[in-house]
Amino acid sequence: MTSKLILIAYSLLLLCASNGFCQNRKWSWGNFDVNGKSIIAGNYRMDDIIARYDYLTEQGDSLKAIPFVGKYVDCSIGSDSLKKAMIDIYYDNHNKHYEYDYLNLKIYAYLLLNEQLNVEEIRMTSVRREEREDNEFVLDICRDFTGLFRTLKWMKTEGFPESATYSFVVIVFWNNPKYLYGDILPY
Numbered sequence: 001m002t003s004k005l006i007l008i009a010y011s012l013l014l015l016c017a018s019n020g021f022c023q024n025r026k027w028s029w030g031n032f033d034v035n036g037k038s039i040i041a042g043n044y045r046m047d048d049i050i051a052r053y054d055y056l057t058e059q060g061d062s063l064k065a066i067p068f069v070g071k072y073v074d075c076s077i078g079s080d081s082l083k084k085a086m087i088d089i090y091y092d093n094h095n096k097h098y099e100y101d102y103l104n105l106k107i108y109a110y111l112l113l114n115e116q117l118n119v120e121e122i123r124m125t126s127v128r129r130e131e132r133e134d135n136e137f138v139l140d141i142c143r144d145f146t147g148l149f150r151t152l153k154w155m156k157t158e159g160f161p162e163s164a165t166y167s168f169v170v171i172v173f174w175n176n177p178k179y180l181y182g183d184i185l186p187y
Contacts, residue, residue, distance in 0.1 A: 011020030033058075033123040034142055039110050050161055055112060055168055058121055069104075069167040070184050072160040073117065076153035079184070086173050089144040097137040104127070105138065109145055109171040117154040120166070122146045 033039055041062065052065040052074070075082055079176040080128040106127040124142040149171070161167070173182040 011164065032125065033110075034126050034139065037123075039123050039125065050159075053168075055110075055166070057112070058123065063112075063166055067161045067164050067167045068170070069113075069160060069164075070169050072157050073113075073154045073167075073169055073184070074157055075157065075184070082152070082171075082184070083182045085148055086171075089148065090141060090173065091138070093137055093140045093144065103175060105173075105175045107138070107141060107145065107173045109149060109164065109173075111169045111171065112155075113150055113154060113167050115165055117156065117167075119150060119152075121156075122149050141173075145171075157171065 001058040019123050037058065037060075038056045041056055050067045050069065055063045057063065077085070108125040108127070110123040110125070112122075114120050122145075124145065126138050126142065154169070169184060171182070171184050
């Protein structure tokens with residue numbers, strides 16, 4: 001009986017310790033920008049084939065049911081040129097900061113577009129699997145991406161929701177051990 005109690009106590013201790021460890025390893029995705037402000041609120045709903053989200057602006061205004069139009073827009077420089085420009089920005093900052101351990105870095109750029117597809121605001125989310133906090137290397141990449149995305153013009157493609165006052169696009173950059181990638185979601 002004593003050995004069973006010891007075994008139960010030991011199991012509970014391990015369970016509590018592993019739960020505490022897992023809590024420290026959590027990381028957020030997509031709901032907060034690099035400054036800690038919310039971007040997306042609530043659940044999406046399907047309206048025909050376009051998902052709509054509640055988008056929170058930098059000023060804290062809530063824009064209801066904003067369509068996510070990633071596959072219904074093209075950028076003026078083309079998809080391949082956009083990928084190349086994002087990879088060039090990554091390597092420029094990689095060399096500037098001498099960073100060699102930033103594998104599995106993901107940066108999501110949220111572009112809020114008005115009716116004419118002009119960029120109203122750009123928000124960034126940075127996700128890293130490592131424990132360290134984002135530093136100047138990641139922030140410089142975000143600043144340079146913002147400069148790039150501000151210079152782009154966007155064009156509607158077939159299926160774009162004409163009635164939308166605002167819409168948004170998400171562009172992802174991912175550095176993993178096999179390749180560098182940058183593209184408009186969904187891909």
